[in-house]
Amino acid sequence: MSPQIVPSHDTTALRIDIDRLLQRLADLAAIGAIEGTEGCARLALTDEDKAGRDLVVAAMRDLDLEVTIDGIGNVVGVMAGQTNGPPVMCGSHIDTVRTGGRYDGNLGVLAGLEVIEVVKAAGITPYRPLAVAFFTDEEGARYSPDMLGSLVYVGGMPLEQALGIVGIDDTVVGEELERIGYAGSSPLPGAAPHSFVELHVEQGPVLEAEGITIGAVDGVQGISWQEVTVTGQSNHAGTTPMRLRKDPGFVAAACANFVRTLATELGEPQVGTVGRIELHPNLVNVVPASATFTVDIRNTDELVLQEAEKRFAEFLTETAETEGCTIEVKELARFEPVIFDERVIEMVSSTATALGHSVKRMPSGAGHDAQMLARVCPTAMVFTPSRDGISHNPTEYTSPADLEAGANVMLHVMLALASEDAGLALASEDGTL
Ligand code: GLV
Ligand code: MN
Ligand code: MN
Helix, strand or coil: CEEEEECCCCCCCCCHHHHHHHHHHEEEEEEEECCCCCCECCCCHHHHHHHHHHHHHHHHCCCCCCEEEEEECCCCEEEECCCCCCEEEEEEECCCCEEEEECHHHHHHHHHHHHHHHHHHCCCCCCCEEEEECCCCCCCCCCCCCCCHHHCCCCCCCCHHHCEEEEECCCHHHHHHHHHHCCCCEEECCCCCCCEEEEEEECHHHHHHHCCEEEEEEEEEEEEEEEEEEEEEEEEECCCCHHHHCHHHHHHHHHHHHHHHHHHHHCCCEEEEEECCEEECCCCCCCCCCEEEEEEEHHHHHHHHHHHHHHHHHHHHHHHHHHCCCHHHHHHHEECEEEEEEEHHHHHHHHHCCCCCCCCEEECCCCCCHHHHCCCCCCCEEECCCCCHHHCCCCCCCCCCHHHHHHHHHHHHHHHHHHCCCCHHHHHHCCCC
């Protein structure tokens, strides 16, 4: 028997409930809250992450979603559609950096719950199922690479390899997943959705500076993360003449300076950051024995990114050699720039316009789960402005009006994706046109 299309409701008047969304954001932010701030610390697979996960899973169950958990701890909640095909999926992450805000990642997941709640309350069953997902360790702050869960979901890394990753605190992904009860059994790689839409705060200054409400994100810049360990000769800071030093601290500092100068020389959108430096033994009167530091460089142009990597490698080798130090370089993450699906980008843009919001096409400076999902299905993102362009910081803030605008854009893009080609698909299932 061929499926019937239930006459479509007029969904144009549907809107999300901003108070409910704000409440969900506040409830999640209360877990791992950083005292005296609006922000939170829920590093991936910690007790705080577990408590956050439990809260979101409970909300999924309250909405009668079918909840599945896979072997890397990604959680997907599905609302049935009129048909059984792949769902229109939204989602993001709920892990945070140690000094995180309440919007980064959380917004995309909680707005997904809100979208489904609104659709359900209106009594609508979309042609395709709708899904909301949160992916494990998007931040990469505890376990590299970033976007780990979504990378495994799309088959970009074998599960066994991911489970063996050791974190900054010497914990192991697989053991922590078991410990918090999120080592699930849903198969990996995960099933490709029909399409994927991620709502996220911009985390940069562009939308606010230009007075624009919605970013129609057309891609994500390439990311290169390395961890460098420099080993020299630890010695007395007072007695060792400068000409005899083998000082890893000096090499690390010179590299940090070089990364900054290099990014400035290459020009925007090149960025470069040394975000972590650890000296050993880290004492006032000891020339360090070793220095370990991270380098994060990004560009939307793969060739320029490669050029930046090459110039950094040359500088590091030469500086360490001159100082008489040895080096070890470990790649933590390397993702090429990603271009999103033109049709979905256009849907984001036209939906924003139809809802009366100003909109601008733009690339993303931050990494996102959407860049992984783009490997397996048509994907794009919706950005909302970030006050002062601040993120990865407890003061991260987006106004309720902008959150509401972004969530409504996602709602209507998802509804459109969930019903597009419905007639055609039914006809071909029937074998007739
Ligand atoms: C991940 O959130 C990143 O862009 O660093
Ligand atoms: Mn994020
Ligand atoms: Mn982040």
